[in-house]
Amino acid sequence: MSRPRKHSLTLGGHRTSVSLEDEFWAGFKALAAHRGLGINELAREIDAARGQETGLATAIRLEVLRFYRDRA
Template sequence: MSGRPRKHSLTLRGHRTSVSLEDEFWHEFRRIAREQGRAVNELAAEIDEGRGTAVGLASAIRVFVLDQVRERPS
C-alpha cells in the first residue's frame, strides 16, 4: 500500500465527484461500509451532508474512519 493519496470516484446524490485518500483509509472506509451493510456512496453522502463547509470531504472521511477504528473493542 502507498502512503500517497489517490483519487477515488464517488457519486453523491446523483453527482459525480472524487476524493483523494490514501489506500489505507480507502480500504478501511470500504470495510466499514460493508460491515454496516451500506454502499460506499451512501456512507460518503451522509458524511458529506454533516461535514459543513470548513472541512473537505476527504478530511471528513479520514476523521470518520479514525473515529470508527477508535470505537472498536480492543
C-alpha cells in the first residue's frame, strides 16, 4: 500500500486537499464514475453527509470501502 498523498478538491467554491493513499484515490475516482459524478461532486456529497467528528479523508475512505464491499 502506498503512503498518503495530497489530492486537491473544490468544495463549495473553495479549494481543499485530502491525503489519501493511491489505492483509495483510484477507488474514489471509480466510485465517482460509477455514480456518474465528477470527483468534486462526489466529495461534496460525502462532505455534506459526514459528521463533524469525521474528517473528509476518512469519510471518503469509508465510502470507497462501502462501494467495494457492496459489490462483493
